[in-house]
Amino acid sequence: MIKKTLITTAIDYANDVIHIGHAYEKILADAFARYQRLINGKENVGFVTGTDEHGTTNEKAAKKLGIETQKHVDNISDQNKKEIDALDISYNRFIRTTDEDHKKVAADFFKKSFDNGDIYKGSYEGLYCEGCESYKTLTELNENGQCTLHTTREIQKYQEENYFFRWAKYSDILKTLVLSERFVLPDGKKKEMLSFIENGIQDIPVTRPKYKLPWGITCPIDDSQVIYVWFDALINYFTYGSENNLWDNETEIVHFVGKDIARWHVLLWPAMLASVGYKLPTTIYVHGFINLEGEKISKSKGNVIKPSELVNKYGVDAVRYYFLRYGPIVEDVDISVKHLEDVYNGELANGLGNTVARIAKLAQNSGIDFGDFDFATFSGDDLKMFDQFHDFRVDLVIQNIWKKLSLLDKHINENEPWKIKDQDKLKEVLTYEVGEIRNITKILGPFLPSTQKKIEAVFNKSFIKVGENLFPRL
């Protein structure tokens, strides 16, 4: 049986352009997608990212600017795509929830859930956070009555007629899923998800009246309502997957999400899928948050950095490396531009760049023929270096590669090939060193795709030439 993989990231709201916090997840998922393509073939991998364009947040952002909502989301989606492209994210589709195919798939999904008896008419009276696009209970607010994640926004009071999804009905199924191995990772996240279930899952409104929020997908069973933005947005994964033969039992479905939205993916999404009888996701991988110099990244704090700003200054692979190696793969992390620069100088300019340059120069000066090399075939030893991808620990995979690199650097320093006069001895030492750098280069692709290509161009043929400076010192 062919194993296919569908990899997704959360789709970003289109109220404002993404910052480096949002970008982390894209880089993480991209490294995993590139790895899957290496081991399973690119025809067996689908990777989708995009923008979440309906709902109150997006509509209000457009209103504030005095422009049509569609124009606003077109503009932001376009800018987000450029940011993501600047990071060399190898998505197969950049999906937008305003895409016609998605609107149709989402409406059909809703209708199917309704036909199966899981959606019913009701009325909601309660609280809503527009930042989370989520219904809230009093116990979820801080002592000032604000959402703990969006303290600059006012909590809204809603009283309206809408349609509810029978979420509570799926509590037992969800509990079994959460307890099962690898459904939610890292394991530390299980407890939080179980406590949501134990506190009692309530049925949830899945439409909003159009007279209050016209910006959404028209509800297929009542055109005076639009589909609730989370119900609509989660279906994006299925839109892409089902259209690309990637929503079946031969496909492993992996969702990468941040900790603030784990609950929607771990608890609501599987219930929605169970309601229509479609395959459930295989794994939901939940990462932590990036803070910048001890502060939450936010527009109101004025500390927003766009991915492209870092890429323009340090180069795409340096940015990728930094986030993959030091990003919030499990817990939140605190980053700073100073730390990024230290890492750049220490691990990229000095570590990788310098080692590559030294070996290339020694190899070229030696005039020795090192033979051609196959960068595309992976041995058991190569694949072993990727072992920790099993737990999505991209940081540890990189750590191991850099260990190998520093051992190689040590080998060069100890053997001092530039001093060796005996040709046979020189050949032996350099053959080992060229071989090692080639082996390291081979496995760099998921993390530093363009650097890999550059090193490959220097080391691929028997004649080794000195390449450009990979990471010029800052």
Ligand code: MSP
């Ligand atoms: N639109 C919803 C997701 C719908 S998925 C069907 C949403 N959008 S978001 O723009 O607010 O966030 C997108 C992703 O970025 C989420 O996974 C979120 O956790 C992540 N991050 C936002 N800020 C972040 C950091 N500071 N650090 C790491 N990830 C962060 O939620």
